[in-house]
Each structure stands twice: as C-alpha cells, then as structure tokens.
Amino acid sequence: MIEEKEKRDLSNNEEGQLLKWLTEEKIDEFRENFLALHAYDQARFYMKVGPDIRRTMYHFLSPEEMAEIFEALELDDEEVQGFIKEMDPTYAANMLSYMYTDDVVDVLNELDKADRDQFLKLMDEETAEEVTELLGYEKHTAGSLMTTEYVSVQENSTVRSAMNVLRREAPDAETIYYIFVVDENHRLTGVLSLRDLIVADEDALIRDIMNNRVVYAKVTDDQEKIAQIFKDYNFLAFPVVDDNLVLQGIITVDDIIDVIDEEASDDYSKLAGISDIDDIDAGPFKAARQRLPWLVMLLFLGMLTATLMGQFESTLEKVALLAVFIPLISGTSGNSGTQALAVVVRGIATGEIDEKSKLKMIFREMGTGLITGLACGLIVVLVVFLWKHSMMIGLLVGTAIFCSIFVATLAGSFIPLLIHKLGIDPAVASGPFITTLNDITSILIYLGLATLLLGQL
Template identity: 30%
Template sequence: MTQEPEQAVEDTDAREDDAYALQPKNVAAILFAVDTGEREKLIELMEPLHPADIADLLEQINAFDRMRLIKLYGKEFDGDILSELDESIREEVIRTLHPEVLADAVRELESDDVVDLLEDLDEAQQEAILEVLEDSDRVAVEQSLTYPEYSAGRLMQREVVMAPEHWNVGEAIDYLRSTDDLPEQFYHIVLVDPKLRPIGNVGLGRLMASRREVLLRSLISETFHVFPVTRPEGEVAYAFNQYHLISAPVVDESERLVGVITIDDAMSVLDEEHEEDILRLAGVGEESRLSDGTVETVRQRLPWLAVNLATAVLASLVIAQFEDVLATVVALAVLMPIVASMGGNAGTQALTVAVRSLATKDLTSSNVWRIILRELSVGLVNGICFAVVMGVLALLWFGSPVLGGVIAVAMIINLVVAGLAGIGVPVVLERFGVDPALASGTFVTTVTDVVGFFAFLGLASAVLL
C-alpha cells in the first residue's frame, strides 16, 4: 500500500524528463520499431507519451514513416492525437487511418474538438466523420458549424453543467452525483434563469466549501463574462487573458446558454494569434508550418518576396535619378546602403512595438499622440547619435568633411522619418481595417529606403556637383 504512491511519483518524474520535448532518442527507438514492424514494442514505446507528444512526433517524422507508424499502431490511435495534430498534416493522417479506427477516435472527442477537426477537412471527409457520430452529437456539431469561422460558437463545447438559479448547494451536489455524462473537466456551474439565460458562475471550490443549504445564487463569482456565439475568438482569448477567466458561458441571439468556453481553448487561441503575428511581421504566410513541404513553403513566401522586389525596384528608381553624382563620387555608392539600413532597422523597431500595442489594445486614441511624439524624439536622439558616428567615420574613411556632413544630415532625416512611419503606418492601417501586422513592414521599409536614398543622394548632388 505504501509502495504505490512512491511508484506514482517516480512515474511522474520519468514522464516529465522524457516527454517534455520528445527526446530524439525516443523518436529513433520508435522509428526503429516501425522499421522492424514490431507492434508490441511500438505500443510500449508510445504508451508513456501524451497525445500532444504523439502529435508532435507525427509532425516531426516524414510522410512515409508517418504512414507506416499509423498503420502499425492500428486501433491504439487515440482521438486526442487528431485534435493535437497540426492542420497541415491532419488531412493526410485522417486519410491514412482505417475507417473503423477513425470512427472510434472521433467518438471519444468532445464536441468542440470534433468541430475543430471538421473545419479544415474537405466535404467528403467531413461527411465520413459526421456519419460515425451518434445522432445527438452530430446535430450539435452541425449546429456549431453554422457559426462563423473563428467565432465563440466554434470554440465552445456544448457540454455544459448548469443549474437553476433557485437551487442550493445540496441540490447541486445531488444532481452532479446522479448524472452520468458530465464533461471530463469542468470548473464552474452556470446558473440559469427559467429562459435558460446565464445569470452567473459558481466556482466548484466555493461550492465545495459551502454547506448544503446555502443558495447557489449567493456563491456567484465576481468576475463573470458572457460571450455571444458570434464574438471573434481573438476577442474571447483577450478577455480570458485580461480578466483571468477560467470558463465562460456562450449564448445565442436570444441570450440562451448554448455552450461554454474553457481557458485551455482560450490559451490555444492566444498561442495561435501570437504565432500568426510573428509570422506576418516576418512576411511569412500565417499558415506556415514547419512540416510544410518545399512547394507549399514557396507558395507562402514567394508573394511577400515579390512585394519586396517591387519596393526594392522603387528604391532603385530613386537611386537611378542620381546616376550623375554616383558616377562622379563612387564613395556615395559605398555609403548609401548604411543610411537605408539604419532607417529600415529603426522603422522596424518602432513598428513592432506599435503593432504589438495595437494587438494588446494598449495603444488607443487616448495616448496615440503622446506615443507619436515619443517616436519622433527617439528618432531625433538616435539620429543625432548615429549622425555624429557616421559623419566622423565618413570623414576619416574618405577624407571629405562635406561627405561626412551629407551622411550625418541624411541619417537624422531618415531616423526621424523611420520613427514616424513606424508608428504612423500601423495606426493608419488599423483605422482602415487592415491588419497592421500583415502590411506595415513592407510600407515602412519602402518609406525608409526611398527617403534614405533620396535624402543622402539628393543632398550629395546639391552639395558635391
């Protein structure tokens, strides 16, 4: 008896150290079992892995190994693995699975996970999965699919634990004890009025700590948010993060309770939105995945490079206006990329802070003018610093005080413009309803390139020709 707990602690430790990130040596052992077709060995090796780890494993190995592993693993395949899988290879895995295994896997899932699964499949695959569901589940899933993509309605699970507002603690506990199909995890009971409209959340901790005769209504949590089914999932995630919500009810147009969103779903959305922001800022397609092949990757990245080419050609057109002075003073060709590069970097700095602040709703019309003024001052201060450095450097390198002066003035102009563009472009894009993370980078570096070359070469031709 005393032996058992010790065992449990050791198991936990072992699992943590191994499965944290999937260890390469485990992956190698699993692939070896697949190569040699040892089913028992494979199952033994996979047993300690969490479905999320198995999904990671499937993403890391190549398509051929993936297919063989899934075939060999057979009916051990768990529904949660499908939920955890990246969308880019989910379709492929579903096609590989034996129809019976797929049916079993899908039946295990909660309704929100089934919806998430179906969203990205083609119609034939959707049909195949809907068919294997029980009637009531199928209706629930089909109903969820009528809500807009990326809405609270798609994110919620339909399994809700609710209670009439007039119940007391004892009635709630008796109800919970007598109910068979409670959701796997839940943290609150939603109180509803006779029209099924949510009135408040009662946390299970407070419920447990109260005597049987206490009214549920007196235990309602202070922080309570209700989301309409159409609320975008990004705003739901923002509210969970901002107000430290654990679960929140979702209502339809007539304010009736139809589902509940839990913090782990919100956390996934937050994670995805961050990921998309980073990828967009870098000009990589937001759907980009590590497991994508060459063709898919080229398809995502080529458009952004094409936009960049267009802006680079624009900058070259500016340079071409000054061929005369460039032919006379070759030093200009040597120095001009420095001015453009510094402007591009300073602009990206200001831009990144602005894009993030817009996303987190920290940058609003209440403080935008103060921040614009700050970026202007920062650009000026940085501009003066680097003007001095580059002025001296150009003087020493080419022995020309005039050249030093020209690059110094151009540097100040470009860093001030970079600051203004860095904050101004995303704010204006946001106001016009364009995602600033997506388009700001190209705009800002175009501005700093064009202004940088124009200021530097323009000044030079005015002074030196």
C-alpha cells in the same frame, strides 16, 4: 533531467515494444500498456507509425479511445484528412461523436465539404446539430473556439444537487472546475468554481453563493480579445453568450494557450516576411515556396528603388563617394522603422493601443524619431568629418540620417495604424516591407539633398 525526459517521452524501448505487440496482434498487452500513456504520448506514437500500423490500431482501440488521441493531436491540414480517410467512415463518425465539439469542428474544418456532410450524417443527431451550429461561426471568433460540453445549473438549485449534476456530467464535460448558473431561459446569470462548491454548505442555494459579476464574451468576439481576458483574469474557462445573453458554450484555457502562441507566432513571422514559421520540418522546396512570394515582391519594390536612384546617376557620376554611404543610410532608416513598426503592431495586437491612444502614440513616435534621429545624425557628422575630413559630406550624410530616421519612425507607426483603421491586419505592414519603403524615401532624401548641394561637394 534525464529521468524527466524518460518519464515524459516514450522511450525507444517502449515504442518498440508497443509496435511489436501491434504487429504480432497481441491486443491485450498493447491495450494495457498503450492506454496507460498520457493522450499526448499516445498521439505522438499514433502519428509516428505508418498507415498499416495505424489500421491495426483502429481495430484494437474503440472509437472513444481513439477520440482521446485525436483531441491531443496537433492538427495539420493535410495530415488530418489522411488519418480520417484511413478509417472506416462509421468508425470515424463514431470517434467524432465522442470528441469535444470544439475539436470536432477543428477536424471537420480540414475536410472538404462532401466528406464533412457525410460525417455529419453518420454522427449521432444531437452532436451533429451542435457541431453544425459551431461550424457556422467565423474563424478566430469566440464561437469557433468554444465547446458545448459545459456544466450549467439553475440559480435556485442547492449545492447538493449541483454536486450531483457535476458527478453525472464529469465524464463528458470539458471542464468541471467552473459551473455556470443560468435562469429558466438559459440566460447566464452567474458563475461558481468547484472550489466554492466544495467549501459551501450542502443546503446553500446556488443563487446565494454564486458570483454574479460574470465576465463573458459574445460569440462574435475576436479570439485575440478573449486571449487578453484570460491573461488579465487568470481564468481556466470562460462563458460565451449570444446577443440575448443566452449561454452558448465555454472556452477553456488550453485552447487559449494555442491562440496566444499562434497570434504571437503570426506577428513574429510577418515581421520576418514568411508565411508560416512553424513548419520546421518542411523540405527546402516547401520552405522556398513559403518565402519566395515575399522575396520576389520585395525584389520588385527594390527595382523601384533602383529606378528612382537612376534619376540621380549623373550626381553619382560626379561624386562617387556619395554611393559609399547609401547602405548606411538605408540600413539605419530601415532599422528605426522596424523598431517603431514592431512596437505599434504588438500594441495593436494586444489591445494596448486603441482609438484613444492612437494619436498619443503617433506623437510619441514623432518625439522618439526626433531624438533618435538627432543622436544618430550628430554621431554621423562627427565620424564622417573625422574620417573623410569633409564637413560638407559629414553634414550631408548626418542630415540625411536625421531626416530618414524621423520619417522612418513616423512611417513605422503611422502605416500600421492606418492599415488597422482600414480593417486589415497591421502585421502585413511587416518588417521587410516597411524596410524597403523606408529605403526608397531615405535614398530620395539623401540623393535629393546631394543634388541640391552638388556645387558645394
């Protein structure tokens, strides 16, 4: 474990040594040791040191070497802009030209329009053109994720010539482990893995050994769908085409890992009612700013609950005991609603719930709500009877629990499906929101019932 740590991360010692070489301007020693590191470790070092040290790094490293560091950076809006501004514009444009186009797009997306245009002008023309096209795709689509550095060959070439193409393109292509086969109009017709190529006869024709049942995506497909395909088929890379099946780019598995992580985090933070869960390093003010919108919104929803309860003040005045069970009822309804919500939101996100299974899902949740409601209701009748020796109160609280769980479970499944139907991300019907809504309905059910039965209590 300890050895692994040492090998993986840069030790303090190594870090100190690198810093020393930088401040003493010992370019050869720095380059020899720094360039032996994995790009991820280089990136961590780069982010850790201050702007002055970074400026020395720009002098010691070529734009091509810096490009590798930038590809490994976990980019955060404000930081990228800062880093780019530290560099000489020509150096920065040069660096961008050396990066894979999908990463260039990520960087440029963080800059304001004027800076973006300036860099596009400074970059070499071909790359600038490709990047401009990629910048045009909407966020979270296949088009915005793909890179244009792939290897393609013609159907009628031989294995030998394909291997030569591969050797030539290897230094620049983002992956050489899949070769995409196209016809004379650059339309995708097949795919081949490097593994197939290596074991094939050198004189065989690509057309004869390629796989022509290619799985591909359209440039406009949503990233969540792409992620699902990667999960199902275990691909390492995946072609993206336009409406005429013309090959436009590829998506590689490393970008998909980020997507899977991001989508899961996103659903999770919405369930908890926070805007950005990944920001562990934020100070208390930033953290509070991220959480307050939700809290305050829910506070006002809670006020609504209070207003509605105010209508029952006279009932509560007559039987104060009633108030004692309010947290129990609203809590239980909130819990069952969140359970249903979480299942449905994840099901929609992963594509397991589609048009056809929607109705089935709602019926399933109705059944589940009936069963859990009945079970919890009966337990409550029994416990309250044993505790308060009042069958009336027991039945009242039990019935309220039963109704609340049923309604909450149904709402927890129905509302996200409805929101999804309206074209909105169903995760916004997040945990705290649906909990507060269920609070209101459950209390209305409970106090409404109580008011009806007031004579009996």
